[in-house]
Amino acid sequence: xxxxxxxxxxxxxxxxxxxxxxxxxMPIPFWDDASAIDIGxxxxxxxxxxxxxxxxxxxxxMTPFQAARKAVVMNISDLAAKGVKPIAFMPSLAIPSxxxxxxxxxxxxxxxxxARMYDSYVVGGDTNEAYDVIISGLAMGITESxxxxxxxxxxxxxxxxxxxxxxxxxxxxxxxLLDDTPLPDALNxxxxxxIYLPEAxxxxxxxxxxxxxxxxxxxxxxxxxxxLYDLMRSSGYGFTLDQIxxxxxxxKFAVYNDLNPNDLALFGGEEYELVFTYSxxxxxxxxxxxxxxxxxxxTIGTVSESDEIVYAHEGEVVPIKKGGxxxxxx
Amino acid sequence: xxxxxxxxxxxxxxxxxxxxxxxxxMPIPFWDDASAIDIGxxxxxxxxxxxxxxxxxxxxxMTPFQAARKAVVMNISDLAAKGVKPIAFMPSLAIPSxxxxxxxxxxxxxxxxxARMYDSYVVGGDTNEAYDVIISGLAMGITESxxxxxxxxxxxxxxxxxxxxxxxxxxxxxxxLLDDTPLPDALNxxxxxxIYLPEAxxxxxxxxxxxxxxxxxxxxxxxxxxxLYDLMRSSGYGFTLDQIxxxxxxxKFAVYNDLNPNDLALFGGEEYELVFTYSxxxxxxxxxxxxxxxxxxxTIGTVSESDEIVYAHEGEVVPIKKGGxxxxxx
Numbered sequence: 001x002x003x004x005x006x007x008x009x010x011x012x013x014x015x016x017x018x019x020x021x022x023x024x025x026m027p028i029p030f031w032d033d034a035s036a037i038d039i040g041x042x043x044x045x046x047x048x049x050x051x052x053x054x055x056x057x058x059x060x061x062m063t064p065f066q067a068a069r070k071a072v073v074m075n076i077s078d079l080a081a082k083g084v085k086p087i088a089f090m091p092s093l094a095i096p097s098x099x100x101x102x103x104x105x106x107x108x109x110x111x112x113x114x115a116r117m118y119d120s121y122v123v124g125g126d127t128n129e130a131y132d133v134i135i136s137g138l139a140m141g142i143t144e145s146x147x148x149x150x151x152x153x154x155x156x157x158x159x160x161x162x163x164x165x166x167x168x169x170x171x172x173x174x175x176x177l178l179d180d181t182p183l184p185d186a187l188n189x190x191x192x193x194x195i196y197l198p199e200a201x202x203x204x205x206x207x208x209x210x211x212x213x214x215x216x217x218x219x220x221x222x223x224x225x226x227x228l229y230d231l232m233r234s235s236g237y238g239f240t241l242d243q244i245x246x247x248x249x250x251x252k253f254a255v256y257n258d259l260n261p262n263d264l265a266l267f268g269g270e271e272y273e274l275v276f277t278y279s280x281x282x283x284x285x286x287x288x289x290x291x292x293x294x295x296x297x298x299t300i301g302t303v304s305e306s307d308e309i310v311y312a313h314e315g316e317v318v319p320i321k322k323g324g325x326x327x328x329x330x
Numbered sequence: 331x332x333x334x335x336x337x338x339x340x341x342x343x344x345x346x347x348x349x350x351x352x353x354x355x356m357p358i359p360f361w362d363d364a365s366a367i368d369i370g371x372x373x374x375x376x377x378x379x380x381x382x383x384x385x386x387x388x389x390x391x392m393t394p395f396q397a398a399r400k401a402v403v404m405n406i407s408d409l410a411a412k413g414v415k416p417i418a419f420m421p422s423l424a425i426p427s428x429x430x431x432x433x434x435x436x437x438x439x440x441x442x443x444x445a446r447m448y449d450s451y452v453v454g455g456d457t458n459e460a461y462d463v464i465i466s467g468l469a470m471g472i473t474e475s476x477x478x479x480x481x482x483x484x485x486x487x488x489x490x491x492x493x494x495x496x497x498x499x500x501x502x503x504x505x506x507l508l509d510d511t512p513l514p515d516a517l518n519x520x521x522x523x524x525i526y527l528p529e530a531x532x533x534x535x536x537x538x539x540x541x542x543x544x545x546x547x548x549x550x551x552x553x554x555x556x557x558l559y560d561l562m563r564s565s566g567y568g569f570t571l572d573q574i575x576x577x578x579x580x581x582k583f584a585v586y587n588d589l590n591p592n593d594l595a596l597f598g599g600e601e602y603e604l605v606f607t608y609s610x611x612x613x614x615x616x617x618x619x620x621x622x623x624x625x626x627x628x629t630i631g632t633v634s635e636s637d638e639i640v641y642a643h644e645g646e647v648v649p650i651k652k653g654g655x656x657x658x659x660x
Binding site for chain 1: 337346349350352353358367375381383385387417421438446454464472
């Protein structure tokens with residue numbers, strides 16, 4: 001019998017699905033960022049759950065406050081990607097019995113800060129004992145069912161692929177924190193804050209959902225490349241990218257360390273941008289909706305008929321491999 | 331700075347609450363079994379989250395299927411205690427990278443079995459890596475807000491205290507599993523199944539809520555004694571018990587091992603009965619509602635003016651101490 005690391009997270013989930021009876025009329029199908037339940041009157045409650053395990057998920061230098069705040073942000077990001085305003089967060093927290101009350105309070109302050117940042121509330125939770133800090137969280141919100149931006153929301157070849165921000169800062173940060181790649185002082189704050197104090201694109205997600213013109217959407221928490229492959233799995237359509245959205249500070253970090261900036265942007269993770277598609281005829285509407293929440297529409301490619309994800313640049317077409325964050329990294 | 335084990339779970343939660351902004355108009359206040367959000371039209375979504383950590387929470391002999399099924403039952407039990415029918419369950423699961431795919435599938439089968447047993451569905455979830463199996467789950471359901479049975483739902487002195495079943499089986503089981511207390515073969519199945527295959531009182535909770543006559547309710551997952559103290563904290567009123575509801579098989583186990591059967595019933599945990607109160611004038615209505623779902627009304631005492639919990643028996647009044655399950659057991 002193989003181990004989970006031998007087959008990888010996505011194969012494992014495929015096996016899991018075989019054992020589940022789907023709920024009739026799910027407003028969001030399996031294999032999406034969040035789950036939903038119909039509550040009548042064409043509305044749905046949208047819920048997401050996600051876990052942080054201190055030893056495997058928390059990089060050095062991150063405080064309990066920051067870890068807890070991040071647990072909120074990563075759960076809320078999945079709601080944002082569906083266009084849903086978060087209402088409530090609930091942590092299920094495990095801590096060792098010799099954990100200090102002061103650090104435990106810092107965790108609670110982090111939950112509160114993360115929730116209030118998006119005008120939502122911590123409405124309850126659960127405490128447990130474990131030999132490590134484990135933060136499982138759930139975020140929920142209510143929306144009109146037809147406004148939910150699913151991973152396949154009607155995407156067609158010819159639609160445009162876009163993102164809400166540039167990538168690569170967290171890759172740079174993890175290279176510094178995990179591999180001791182040098183990090184120049186001038187880049188330090190921008191790069192480390194991307195890891196320690198991430199933000200979710202809540203206003204952007206709600207604004208995009210309001211347009212009714214988004215034909216697929218997900219968040220980029222597993223990295224840009226993996227997100228593109230996830231979108232392709234949901235719709236069956238590939239992508240041709242004509243630019244890789246590299247953050248200027250990640251670019252500087254790449255130049256300083258003689259790294260490929262595109263790799264930093266494509267193969268990262270724990271970035272909470274939205275990756276989405278729209279029909280080109282709605283470009284102005286989408287751009288204006290984002291502009292209203294002070295976000296630039298960054299169009300990076302086109303949906304293709306093929307089942308490939310490629311980068312077309314200076315006359316060359318290069319495949320973009322699938323890489324980035326995979327729990328059990330097979 | 332003290333550790334969490336030095337102050338105990340309930341003091342820790344009291345400290346936690348200081349850091350939280352309460353959501354306006356919460357249908358269920360803090361310090362209850364589950365949390366709720368108003369969804370309009372006098373309805374609320376009721377949500378609970380609870381975690382199982384293999385090393386600290388799973389006794390020997392329990393299979394992955396049983397552990398996962400139990401994670402569902404314990405989450406659904408909190409909804410049952412509020413009178414809410416569960417609709418959906420979502421696991422947030424962490425497993426080690428060398429965990430076998432076969433065992434992982436057994437976990438999934440346990441989630442499915444637990445959810446379907448109560449006519450609810452697994453609607454999504456999350457997988458992670460950790461060095462131990464950690465199952466955080468969430469269960470949710472929708473109900474009319476006014477039907478929610480809160481821990482203080484209008485309880486007054488003179489009301490009757492009741493439970494949906496007898497206690498002590500899990501105490502007996504844990505004494506056998508953790509302390510090697512002898513377990514006679516004839517009692518083995520009933521006692522061990524109480525731990526390996528618990529059930530939630532969903533039909534009973536819904537039936538009680540429908541009466542509109544329950545003046546306080548919670549589940550007994552932390553043990554009968556702790557539940558009584560929790561109810562007292564919520565309402566300010568104590569209890570005088572005139573009987574301790576000891577399960578006949580727990581009684582036999584006590585006799586066999588020369589243990590006090592009342593202690594088994596009072597100071598256990600991980601039992602999923604409902605503990606509730608009602609005005610004596612509604613006794614018949616409550617009894618009939620439970621009878622309709624094949625459950626006996628077991629009235630065990632009376633709500634008192636005092637802030638004490640006592641057992642009045644054969645002319646003696648003995649205080650019932652607070653004891654049972656406390657994470658970080660201070």
